[in-house]
Amino acid sequence: xxxSTLLAFTAAVLFGSGVFHVNAxxxxxxxxxxxxxxxxxxxxGSVVLVPVASPQAVQGIHEFVKAWENAEKHIALAxxxxxxxxxxxxxxxxWLHSKDxxxxxxxxxxxxxxxxxxxxxxxxxxxxxxxxxEYSYYTFPKYDKDQGYTNSYGYNVLRSMVDRMNELLxxxxxxxxxxxxxxxxxxxxxxxxxxxxDQEHVSNEELRYYMNEAxxxxxxxxxxxxxxxxxxxxxxxxINLREAIQTDN
Numbered sequence: 094x095x096x097s098t099l100l101a102f103t104a105a106v107l108f109g110s111g112v113f114h115v116n117a118x119x120x121x122x123x124x125x126x127x128x129x130x131x132x133x134x135x136x137x138g139s140v141v142l143v144p145v146a147s148p149q150a151v152q153g154i155h156e157f158v159k160a161w162e163n164a165e166k167h168i169a170l171a172x173x174x175x176x177x178x179x180x181x182x183x184x185x186x187x188w189l190h191s192k193d194x195x196x197x198x199x200x201x202x203x204x205x206x207x208x209x210x211x212x213x214x215x216x217x218x219x220x221x222x223x224x225x226x227e228y229s230y231y232t233f234p235k236y237d238k239d240q241g242y243t244n245s246y247g248y249n250v251l252r253s254m255v256d257r258m259n260e261l262l263x264x265x266x267x268x269x270x271x272x273x274x275x276x277x278x279x280x281x282x283x284x285x286x287x288x289x290x291d292q293e294h295v296s297n298e299e300l301r302y303y304m305n306e307a308x309x310x311x312x313x314x315x316x317x318x319x320x321x322x323x324x325x326x327x328x329x330x331x332i333n334l335r336e337a338i339q340t341d342n
Contacts, residue, residue, distance in 0.1 A: 126247030126300055127218060146288045147305040153312035154284050160316050161197040162277040164323060165270035168192050184324040191322040198259075198266035200318050205255045205311035209248070212303055218245035247300055254291040254304055255311075258284060284308075 146154075171185035181189070213219060261283055271277040288308060295301055 124216075125297060126216065127245050145292050146285055147309070150288065150305040150308045150312075151285065153309040154281055157197065157201070157312035157316055158271060158277045158281045158284070160319065161280075162271040162274070164188070164191070164197070164319065165272050167324075169272065187324050191319065194322055195319065196266055197270060197315055197319060198262035200315040201262055201311050202259045204314040205259060205307055208307045208310045209252050209255055212251065212307075213245075213248055216245075216247065218248040247303070250291070250295060250300055251303055251307060254287065255307060257287050257291070258308070261287065 167185070167188045168191075171181060171188045174181055174185065175189070261280075265271070265280055271280050288304065292301055292304055295304065
């Protein structure tokens with residue numbers, strides 16, 4: 094099992110007894126998240142109990158985007174000095190090295206997809222745990238060795254949101270990470286828009302939890318991974334990129 098998948102699976106188990114109420118044992122024959130393409134997705138009541146994006150997910154997105162912006166500013170300054178044949182500090186060299194190793198968008202993709210697969214395994218979506226759970230799949234469409242099981246509803250929704258989020262972040266990576274507060278805010282808003290658009294059609298509270306948790310998990314793990322490769326907090330300071338480059342030149 095890949096490390097990211099193991100982390101996501103562990104998170105699913107841990108949160109199952111805590112705030113997020115993840116309960117793999119709830120995956121039964123009438124579980125709407127397990128069923129393939131249910132004709133009707135039942136609601137849990139007329140009152141929506143979960144915000145479109147949970148406070149944890151919103152905060153996770155904000156910290157993720159601001160950390161990416163901060164990294165891009167320091168990297169741009171270090172690259173400017175390098176191109177002008179100026180000596181780099183130890184911290185500046187580490188910023189350039191961190192860029193060569195990994196990227197915020199790539200780490201997010203790794204952890205978000207790992208989370209989806211962790212839930213797929215924990216909740217037996219798509220028959221991932223066939224012959225391992227206390228019940229069998231005999232009442233569902235038969236397993237085809239080439240096609241596998243029909244994707245479960247929960248998997249379809251969660252993977253769709255994650256794929257859209259990763260498409261957005263990969264496009265941002267292609268043009269360069271956010272360098273200004275305006276660019277960072279635009280990216281943050283775009284990520285929240287994807288969550289809002291996808292959750293708008295999801296009335297199942299359990300699935301909405303997973304959608305929020307997927308984003309929270311991926312953003313937190315990404316910031317954690319990148320912080321280990323970047324200069325420590327004590328070495329970092331807020332910079333005005335335009336002024337810093339003009340000063341060096």
